[in-house]
Amino acid sequence: MANIPLIEFRKVSKIYGSGEAEIRALDGVDLTIQQHEFVAIMGPSGSGKSTAMNIIGCLDVPSAGEYLFQGVATSGFGRAQLTMLRRHMLGFVFQGFNLLPRTSAIENVELPLVYRGVDAGMRRKLARDALARVGLAGRENHTTQQLSGGQQQRVAIARAIVTQPAVLLADEPTGNLDTKTSIEIMELITGLNRDQGITVIMVTHENDIAEYAKRIMRFVDGKIESDRPNPEREATHVS
């Protein structure tokens, strides 16, 4: 089992536009991520981090190359299969939150559970717990517009973790948070990885946030420039 990677890119490219205006958001990227890993992706703006995350999260498909999930090529998957993968395996925190407008925090967090077929009582409870874990207890009934940017981000995190996904994909989860809240969120994510074995892939611009991860990748111009273990954290992990 250990030698089948959870996530594998084989020469994955994502190309936008064509001819002169062609942009290679990803340019023949190879990468493998094992189960239970905690990976931070860094790199300058426009280097392809979000593009890679979207492909990993099955929200987008590569222009070339192959993306394998648990050793299975996703190019052979239909829309419904990709949906099932998202529904049951993946939790996504978007760079732009993507909460439903005019909808209460708790309803936003409940939504992935609705599609999983969890009954209403259970949903309430799980969503309440998830909101409490991101420090939003008491804000359950605030609508998206009534929450600050940082609070919206935390709702987005709660929505991603409420299903206990196998993989948590977080695109700049602390981008809008102050230092204190950032630390709380990172402790939460680290705990999910450590205690529940959730695989975490996280994009960040900040070095001290990246330090929470066990492995740090750097993207530059759609390619992986460096990919190294984080010695500080790696030591604590018993593989």
Place this chain on the structure above:
Amino acid sequence: MFLETLKLALRAIRRNMLRSFLTVLGIVIGVAAVIAMVTIGNGTTAQVKSELSKLGTNMLFVRPGQFGPGRASTTARAFTDRDVEAIQTQISGLRAVSPSNRSTATAIYGGQNHSTSVTGATNDFFIAQDWDLTEGRDFLSGEERGGQAACVIGQTVKKELFGSSDPIGQQIRIGSISCPVIGILAAKGESGMGSDQDDTIVMPLKVFQRRIGGSTDISSISLSAKDGVSTSKIQADVENLLRERRKIQAGREDDFSVNDMTQLAATMTGTTTLLTGLLGAVAAVSLLVGGIGIMNIMLVSVTERTREIGIRLAIGALEGQVLTQFLVEAVTLSLLGGVTGIVLGLGLAFLGTSLMGLPFVTSPSIIFIAFAFSAAIGMVFGYFPARRAAQMNPIEALRHE
């Protein structure tokens, strides 16, 4: 799962109150307008029909000229006394032959004067019209043959000229003649066309021709068939007789018409059906305007909804689930708008018809059509943009501007 989808849809409707309200309003206006207009139109038609049927089915009307839907009446020679005599003597199966002529004149009594309709007729007029006298008598044969003037007056004329005093035996002036009131007609009320039938004076035809009409013309002849005699047989006989008398060559069209009630009814209801059609057309425009309103709201909200669909797809909704939700949303709004529209439309129609004194005649087919049309618009414009969005990559839908 369907219950969940239903709840999601209802939540989405509540969340987007203004948009939902405007959509429903569009449907309500369209449906209510069509139903109200067509129902009022139907009421008018029914009213005319029932008035006409009151006149009896064993009657024929003979008039100069041709009438009918889509043809103007042509001027043609009036009938003469000898035409009437010929009908009386040569056509069998008739109960009454009532030649008449009509004009308007001012009637004066004491200080009162009143402009009214004056009919010159014979006693057969009262039989043919099935019109009884409440007081007094009808014409004596001497009066009919043209001896002296005598008047039978309607209830309205009685009220206008005499108030509460007894008119019998009083002299009224009509134009140049002085005329004793010999009888009073029973009240008849309004005609199908809305005119007051009681506002009338009837005098012997001969007197009318000589003193008011100024000619021996007869402008119409009503015939009443005996019970059990077919009006179509009489109609054919009268037509043949009059063609002969008026010397119309074979192959040429009649310059007169003999209509029974059903034919007259067809002409009249033809006109009111046209009216209903016209009202319907006006209403169809409001339905269309309502539809365009719905379309507008739906299309404007597509951007936001596309993002919403992107979010739902990204967190694990199947295309089908998203579509079901949107379909349920559209159906709910359409139903809500449709039912409100029907209730409002029928309410308005009820109000309108009772104010105009028309019967309230609903037509299930028009209710259905109006409803189906609005519902279809709501569904099409709620559903198809959603379907397009649901078929996108989640990330495309999320990026939609």
